[in-house]
Amino acid sequence: MAARPDLAVVVIGLRAPASLAAAVRSVLDQNVPLEIVVVNSGGGNAMALLADCGIGVTVIDVEERLFAGAARNRGIAATQAPFIAFLADDCLACPQWAEIRLQRHRQGAAAVASAVLNSHPRNLVACxxxxxxxxxxxxGLPAGKAQCYGVSFDRKLFERYGAFDEGLKSGEDTEFMARLPEALRPVWEPRVLTVHRNEMSLSGLLADQYRRGRRYGAYLRSLDTGKPMRPFRKVFRDRRNVGKLIKEGLSGKDRTFARLSLPIVWLALFAKSLGASAGARHGDTTEDRR
Structure with a gap:
């Protein structure tokens, strides 16, 4: 009798995109047994899409649109493994993505964060x-400089600290992790690698960053800390840091192409900053694709 998997993976889809099949396949190709569930919302037929690709996993198709927090919660409720990871439909899990997560959890980590690779490292816009x-x-970043996202969690954290906020258009993981005591915050594990499919056209990149910025600005507005937000400055100041992060975080040709893309980076940060300012003033009225 096969042992019950220790890690559940919730693959989150929106409108059953074709890329969902590759995301699920990358999880199926892991070298440890996993409990896999797909949560697709907003229409489409994820079950039929995956069946056409010869993929048979548990699928939850929800006709209405779910924000990421609600989709995560559906997946948590539909699984039983003691640890839970999440993967978006525009991402791929690299080899050992699950194995190394489990190693860190079994060593005592309540939450394990992951690094991200570029899907097209030789395309300047994608860079x-x-x-x-x-x-x-x-x-390549050290723990002190890395942001801990792409996190897998011990299931007990949700029992103790509650579920993801289902009303947030973005930032549901940030909000949840803020509830955790310092000792239970995610550990940085750069050996756990996720590939993200990046925009390859300049117009697509600028539109995407404006949308992301607008969501971020709306998030800052919702915090209502009583302090000046300065969303444009918060985003655009990253232009001062990106060169140092490239030097530490990348190597070889990846670093070279990343440096060549810096003028486009600054343009994209400007677009994101404009979106953040608009979101802080008026809220988020853009279409959230995740």
Missing amino acids: AAHLVTYMRRLP
Whole structure:
């Protein structure tokens, strides 16, 4: 009798995109047994899509649109493994993505964060897209400079500290992790690698960063700390840090191409900053694709 998997993976889809099949396949190709569930919302037929690709996993198709927190919660409720990881439909899990997570959890980590690789490291626009979004999740960064996202969790954390906020359009993981005591915050594990499919056209990159910025600005507005937000400055100041992060976080040709993409990075940060300012003033009225 096969042992019950210790890690559940919730693959989150929106409108059953074709990329969902590759995301699920990357989880199936891991070298440890896993409990896998797909949560797809907003329409489409994820079950049929995966069946056409010869993939048979548990699928939860929800016709209404779910924000990421609600999709995560559906997956948590549908699984039983003691540890839970999440993967978006525009990402791929690299080899040992699950194995190394489990090693760290079994060593006592309640939450394990991961690094992100660029899907097209020789495309300058994709490099810029990757740096703007993931400059603090580059695999070479030390723990003190990395942002801990792409996290897998001990299931007991949800029993003790509650579920993800289902009303947030973004930042549901940030909000949840803020509830955790310092000793239970995620550990940085750059050997756990996720590939993100990045924008490859300049117009697509600028539009995407404006949307991301607007969501971030709306998030800052919701915090209502009583302090000046200065969303444009918060985002655009990253232009001063990105060169140092490239030097530490990347190596070889990846570093060279990343440096060549810096003018596009600054343009994308400007677009994101404009979006953040608009979001802080008016809230988020953009279409959230995740």
